Amino acid sequence: MAHVSFTRHLVQFFPKLAAGEVPGATVRELVSELNRRHPGLGGYITDETGRLRRHVNIFVGDEPIGDRIALSDKLAPDAKVFILQALSGG
Amino acid sequence: MSDQLILGTRKGTLILDRTAEGWKPRPIAHAGMSVSYAARDPRDGTLWAAMDHAHWGPKLSRSKDGGATWEHLSQLAYPAGARFIEQHMPMPDDDPSVETPNTYKDATLLKVWMLTFAGPPGTIYAGTLPGGLFVSHDGGDSWELNRPLWNHPSRGGDLFAGNATSRNEWGGTPAAVAYGEFVPGIHSIVVDPRDAKHMYIAVSCAGVAETHDGGQTWSPCNRGMTNDYLPDPNVEWGHDPHFVTLCAGAPDHLWQQNHSGVFYSDDGAKSWRKVSNKDVAVDFGFPIAAHDTDGKTAWVVPAGGDSSRMSVEGGIFVARTTDGGESWQTFRKGLPQEHAYDIVYRHALDQRAGRVCLGTTTGNVYISEDAGESWTCVGNNFPPVHSVRFA
Numbered sequence A: 001m002a003h004v005s006f007t008r009h010l011v012q013f014f015p016k017l018a019a020g021e022v023p024g025a026t027v028r029e030l031v032s033e034l035n036r037r038h039p040g041l042g043g044y045i046t047d048e049t050g051r052l053r054r055h056v057n058i059f060v061g062d063e064p065i066g067d068r069i070a071l072s073d074k075l076a077p078d079a080k081v082f083i084l085q086a087l088s089g090g
Numbered sequence B: 001m002s003d004q005l006i007l008g009t010r011k012g013t014l015i016l017d018r019t020a021e022g023w024k025p026r027p028i029a030h031a032g033m034s035v036s037y038a039a040r041d042p043r044d045g046t047l048w049a050a051m052d053h054a055h056w057g058p059k060l061s062r063s064k065d066g067g068a069t070w071e072h073l074s075q076l077a078y079p080a081g082a083r084f085i086e087q088h089m090p091m092p093d094d095d096p097s098v099e100t101p102n103t104y105k106d107a108t109l110l111k112v113w114m115l116t117f118a119g120p121p122g123t124i125y126a127g128t129l130p131g132g133l134f135v136s137h138d139g140g141d142s143w144e145l146n147r148p149l150w151n152h153p154s155r156g157g158d159l160f161a162g163n164a165t166s167r168n169e170w171g172g173t174p175a176a177v178a179y180g181e182f183v184p185g186i187h188s189i190v191v192d193p194r195d196a197k198h199m200y201i202a203v204s205c206a207g208v209a210e211t212h213d214g215g216q217t218w219s220p221c222n223r224g225m226t227n228d229y230l231p232d233p234n235v236e237w238g239h240d241p242h243f244v245t246l247c248a249g250a251p252d253h254l255w256q257q258n259h260s261g262v263f264y265s266d267d268g269a270k271s272w273r274k275v276s277n278k279d280v281a282v283d284f285g286f287p288i289a290a291h292d293t294d295g296k297t298a299w300v301v302p303a304g305g306d307s308s309r310m311s312v313e314g315g316i317f318v319a320r321t322t323d324g325g326e327s328w329q330t331f332r333k334g335l336p337q338e339h340a341y342d343i344v345y346r347h348a349l350d351q352r353a354g355r356v357c358l359g360t361t362t363g364n365v366y367i368s369e370d371a372g373e374s375w376t377c378v379g380n381n382f383p384p385v386h387s388v389r390f391a
Helices: A008-012 A027-037 B174-179
Strands: A002-006 A020-022 A056-060 A080-085 B004-009 B012-019 B022-025 B035-040 B047-053 B057-063 B071-073 B083-085 B104-106 B111-117 B124-129 B133-136 B185-191 B199-204 B207-211 B241-247 B250-258 B261-265 B285-290 B298-302 B318-321 B329-331 B349-352 B355-359 B365-368 B376-379 B385-390
Touching: A002 A008, A002 A027, A020 A027, B004 B047, B004 B355, B012 B035, B012 B047, B022 B376, B035 B111, B047 B111, B057 B111, B111 B185, B124 B174, B185 B241, B199 B241, B207 B241, B250 B285, B285 B349, B298 B349, B355 B385
Parallel strands: A002 A080, B035 B385, B241 B285, B349 B385
Antiparallel strands: A002 A020, A056 A080, B004 B012, B004 B035, B004 B385, B012 B022, B035 B047, B047 B057, B057 B071, B083 B104, B111 B124, B124 B133, B124 B185, B185 B199, B199 B207, B241 B250, B250 B261, B285 B298, B298 B318, B318 B329, B349 B355, B355 B365, B365 B376
16 A cells, blocks of 8 residues: 655645555545545545646655646555645645 | 625635724634635625635635634535637737637636625525536535536537537636636626526626526626727627626616726616716726615726726725716725725625725725725735625
8 A cells, every 4th residue: 555645734624634554556546545535635636627736746756646637657555655735836 | 784894815814893993803714825705694604715725726615603613615616528618818929810720628616706695595606717607505515517607609508518519709817817727707696686596697708697597598688888909899798897796775786897997787787888987087997886775876996997907096096976877976085095006806895884895905904984985994914805795
C-alpha cells in the first residue's frame, strides 16, 4: 500500500485527515479510496471530470505525476505519495 | 430592518452586528480563504458562503448556528456530459473573415457567483461560471444543473446529446479570465415574490433571461436594452448586465446596472429603458439596489467608465433615484472625496428598509442609516470586499 501525506491545508476541511497507508494500483484508485474514506475529499483534489486541479500537485516519490488528466500513474506497493497545493495558486 | 451584515471578502467571511456603539465586525470566519458571495437564508437563518478556493476548487460552506461553526460542502458540481462551446478572448491578430469550427469543453465549476434563497423552504439557487444555474431543493445537500437553460438554443442547444444545433450567443465575461477560461457567468438570480416559478437570471455577457414555469423554459428579455460595443446596439443577446434586481413590493419594477448604463423596467422586463444620466456621472458601475416597496427607488455606486473602473475623479458617491430614473440625487456626505480609487463590485451594495451598505475592493465599508444620504465608515482595512448582504 502507498503511504500518503497531505498538505496541512486540507486538514482544515477534513480534520480527521492524517498521513497513512492507502491501497491503490494507480493514483486514480488511490484518490478514489481517499474519497471513500473522507467523502468530498476527491473534489478538492480533482475537478468534476477527474482531472487534477490546476493548482494541486501529486508527487510519487520525488516526481510529479505525469498524467494529470486520468491520474493513470501506477503506484508501487511501497510508493510514497504527497498531495500538495501547487506554488502556482493564489 | 436588519441589524446584521454579512460580507464575502478576499480573505474570509465577515459578520457585522449593529450595536449601541455602531456596527462591529466579529472575528473573520474562513480566515485566509476567498469568499465570492456570502448571505443568510432568511427562511431558516442558515448562513452561506461561496468559497472561491484558489487551489481546491469552488465549494460552499454553511453555518446553521449563526456563524459559530461552518460545514464545508462539495456537492455542487457539473454533471458528466455537461459541455460548452469554447470561446476565446478576442486578440488583435484575429481574422474575422475566418470561421473557426466549434470546439467543445467539459464544464467544471469555476466559481459560485451568487446564491438566491426563494421559493419553497430548502430551495436555493446558485449562479456560476461557466454559466450554469443550479438548484437545490434540500437546503443545499444536493444540487442539480438547470438543463433547459444550459441546453438553450442561444448556447448551441443540447450539447449533452451531441454537437451544436444552433449558434452560441452567450459571450465570455472578463470576470472569468482569472479562472483560466473565457466563459459566461450567472451573477443575478431574481425570483418573483408573487410566483416562485417566475424567475429572471442575468448573464455576463449575454443578457437577462426569464422563466415562467420554474425553469423548464427560458426566454431572453432584453427588449429596449442597448449597448455601446456592438455594431447593432439592439441585439437580442450580447448584453452585459452587471447586476439585476427587482423591487420586492412591486416586482414588475426591475433595475439593471449594465456595462452600458443604468436600465429600468416597470413592466416585468417586457421592456427596458436607459435611465443613466452622464451629467451627474450616473452611467457605468457594477451594483444596483432596489427599494423594498417603492418600485421607482434605487441606488447605484457609479464608477468611471470601463476604461478606468474606479471612483469618479477620486471621490466615492452614491446616487439615488426616487422617480424611476427620471432624475438622480448624488450623496457624498461621509464618503471620501479625495484620493479614493475604490470600486464596488456587483454584489457589494445592499439596502434594507432605508439602511444601505457598500463595500469596496480597497477594503472600505460604509453604512448609511438614512437611505443613502449620509454615510459612516465601518472600517478601512478589511480585505477586498466581494459581497455585502444584510442578514
